[in-house]
Amino acid sequence: MKTLIKNGRLIDPANNRDGLYDILIEKKKVLAVEEKGKLSETEENASEVIDAEGLVVAPGFIDMHVHFREPGFEYKETIETGCQSAAAGGFTSVAVMPNTDPVNDSRSVTEYMLRQAKAKGVVNVYAIGAITQGLKGERLSEMGDLKEAGVVAYSDDGRPVMNNELMRRAFEYSKMFGLPCIQHSEMLDLTEGGCMNEGHVSTELGLKGMPTEAEDIMVYRDIALLTKTGGRLHVAHISSGGAVELVRLAKAKGLPVTCEVAPHHFALTDEAVRGYDTNTKMSPPLRTQTDIDAIKEGLRDDTIDIIATDHAPHDVADKQVEFNHACFGIVGLETALPLTLGLVEEKVLTLAKAVEKLTSKPAQLFQLDRGALGVGDVADIVLFDPNAEYSIDVKKFKSRSKNSPFDGWKVKGKVMRTLVSGKTVYSASSD
Amino acid sequence: MTLSVKHILGTQGLSREDIETILDTADSFKEISTRPIKKVPTLRGRTVINLFFEPSTRTRTSFEIAGKRLSADVINISGSTSSAVKGENLIDSARNLEAMNPDILVVRHESSGAPALLTQFVNCPIINAGDGAHEHPTQALLDLMTIREKKGSLAGLKVAIVGDIMHSRVCRSNIHAMQTLGMQVTVVGPPTMIPVEISRMGVKVSYNLEESIRDVDVIMMLRVQLERQNQFHLATLREYSNLFCLTSERLKKARQDVLIVHPGPVNRGIEIALDVMEGPRSVILNQVTNGVAVRMALMYLLLGGSDEDLN
Numbered sequence: 160m161k162t163l164i165k166n167g168r169l170i171d172p173a174n175n176r177d178g179l180y181d182i183l184i185e186k187k188k189v190l191a192v193e194e195k196g197k198l199s200e201t202e203e204n205a206s207e208v209i210d211a212e213g214l215v216v217a218p219g220f221i222d223m224h225v226h227f228r229e230p231g232f233e234y235k236e237t238i239e240t241g242c243q244s245a246a247a248g249g250f251t252s253v254a255v256m257p258n259t260d261p262v263n264d265s266r267s268v269t270e271y272m273l274r275q276a277k278a279k280g281v282v283n284v285y286a287i288g289a290i291t292q293g294l295k296g297e298r299l300s301e302m303g304d305l306k307e308a309g310v311v312a313y314s315d316d317g318r319p320v321m322n323n324e325l326m327r328r329a330f331e332y333s334k335m336f337g338l339p340c341i342q343h344s345e346m347l348d349l350t351e352g353g354c355m356n357e358g359h360v361s362t363e364l365g366l367k368g369m370p371t372e373a374e375d376i377m378v379y380r381d382i383a384l385l386t387k388t389g390g391r392l393h394v395a396h397i398s399s400g401g402a403v404e405l406v407r408l409a410k411a412k413g414l415p416v417t418c419e420v421a422p423h424h425f426a427l428t429d430e431a432v433r434g435y436d437t438n439t440k441m442s443p444p445l446r447t448q449t450d451i452d453a454i455k456e457g458l459r460d461d462t463i464d465i466i467a468t469d470h471a472p473h474d475v476a477d478k479q480v481e482f483n484h485a486c487f488g489i490v491g492l493e494t495a496l497p498l499t500l501g502l503v504e505e506k507v508l509t510l511a512k513a514v515e516k517l518t519s520k521p522a523q524l525f526q527l528d529r530g531a532l533g534v535g536d537v538a539d540i541v542l543f544d545p546n547a548e549y550s551i552d553v554k555k556f557k558s559r560s561k562n563s564p565f566d567g568w569k570v571k572g573k574v575m576r577t578l579v580s581g582k583t584v585y586s587a588s589s590d
Numbered sequence: 591m592t593l594s595v596k597h598i599l600g601t602q603g604l605s606r607e608d609i610e611t612i613l614d615t616a617d618s619f620k621e622i623s624t625r626p627i628k629k630v631p632t633l634r635g636r637t638v639i640n641l642f643f644e645p646s647t648r649t650r651t652s653f654e655i656a657g658k659r660l661s662a663d664v665i666n667i668s669g670s671t672s673s674a675v676k677g678e679n680l681i682d683s684a685r686n687l688e689a690m691n692p693d694i695l696v697v698r699h700e701s702s703g704a705p706a707l708l709t710q711f712v713n714c715p716i717i718n719a720g721d722g723a724h725e726h727p728t729q730a731l732l733d734l735m736t737i738r739e740k741k742g743s744l745a746g747l748k749v750a751i752v753g754d755i756m757h758s759r760v761c762r763s764n765i766h767a768m769q770t771l772g773m774q775v776t777v778v779g780p781p782t783m784i785p786v787e788i789s790r791m792g793v794k795v796s797y798n799l800e801e802s803i804r805d806v807d808v809i810m811m812l813r814v815q816l817e818r819q820n821q822f823h824l825a826t827l828r829e830y831s832n833l834f835c836l837t838s839e840r841l842k843k844a845r846q847d848v849l850i851v852h853p854g855p856v857n858r859g860i861e862i863a864l865d866v867m868e869g870p871r872s873v874i875l876n877q878v879t880n881g882v883a884v885r886m887a888l889m890y891l892l893l894g895g896s897d898e899d900l901n
Contacts, residue, residue, distance in 0.1 A: 362785040481680060482707075483701050483722070
């Protein structure tokens, strides 16, 4: 049984392809890629023909930063609903953060997550294990056992590893297993009680601010530690211009430091918090235009390696409260493509570069066997229309939670079809 | 007479016309409180609910008296007696009250933005009686009423607001309203109590009390909100007082006709000396009197402000 995707514009950064190509898929893998109309096998031999005329065909997106809330907070999201949300957003692989209940700090929880994913998830799920036991920041987790169970990185995301010595040891210890530490960079003593960026907007709104220095200081600390220890640092959801500059300097020195940015951190500023919409509350918080300009420069010069959503589903009950009491975070999987294409529209990134930061680059950083569409690669594929215009409607989200500040936004760029291992797991036409 | 807004959530965004309408109406209502029978039938049959999630004596009482002098039925619900302690959240509480058809909801809450949140769930007008460190519009309006009474007009006046600017909703409400009315504001205090980028609200910033009061028409002393400080904002109260207490000695540097206002309650001897507080330039008690008139005016205007006989 073969599937043919024809007439599309293939963007496959890993293989340096950007042009009109046809792709033939068999047995979950790419069987052949040829220029449009030149495949030796004809349509009659394919059991399924997908006409991608006018569409971009790319490796399925990879999101290295999602919260699927299972186990523990299934009322917000489950691995099943999270995967559906991913598929609808064009993502074929996601990495789930360990701040579940129980925390993913042990083999058994990792195995549970991966088992659930296999049974109920329509996309590939990778697990990220905790750096410290129970995310408590007191003792290292069993990183070796976690790796054997399948984790691809370590993180205490949701909170930072505050203790300096512990973080030093985490870099050293993780080095033994060859996996990166992902840091949620936030000096908690500078952000205590804070619920938005510190600046003139927080001053006017009378909300306690979270200064960018809280992020900058920890990024600097980690770079300083890593310089001695070795190991690998991946900075999660970078949001401050200062932190982007620190990563740039570290890279220039040849240090193994990488980082990601979430779409909301280049799409919105703290001005969005006026009106106290709790869907504008996230950690790190929405920053200023100056920070956004620095982030765009960082994307342009590859200081910022990848785009990751920090998909953080929360139930209405967790959000429909006073601003300072609301949970941090927004869902991101189903809005990532149009927001990222906004960068292409603004000429911050080329379309190929944007695709790279959603596909081959994360695959490379986290050593995933995904993100490319050469012959023999797994047929994880997204088809999207970069020009389709529509309004974002949170009610249509596949995610169990609808906490997004982008509801009603008029955007461009729509996922038309998502295939995992050659099988269609999302189709806009049957949506 | 009506206002262009449905709710009074803050002075930010209130037009000059709205502010003047409120102050003029308050002026005309003030006389009612001096009568032997301090009651007019204007809001008879109307229900005003004071929903206070934070302790308050002065403001709650002022709203209650204002409502009663207009013949409204006033119900007080405080944080300790409300369902807040049972875990019923703010929105559920408001929805339940809404189901009993109040005409005005007066809300005080420790969270900035809480009254704005409630406007999505209730139909009646909401008056913000103080939300977190955000706004306290009725306090600013009564301050302005008092200043206007004493100074004749407001445009062009220079004001120094002194003290814990960071935690002060009174300060923010005054800044917005004073800017709208063409007054010039300087905020004064230690840098640890001045929030970042406040100059973008159009005010000057000073760390020196004596210099900053030299040429102003009004000095507004703010209470040091001892309950909201963490240990890093202040060295000691003694040093705060040394640097920022308005004493008669310091007052000699100010103009003869300077007015001293304070939103209360006062930490005597910390931000203001007792003799200054009780001295001739202090209008602190006039503010309290005017508070009732301003709140009467707001209730009246929000409920339509029909020109019926106030007698």
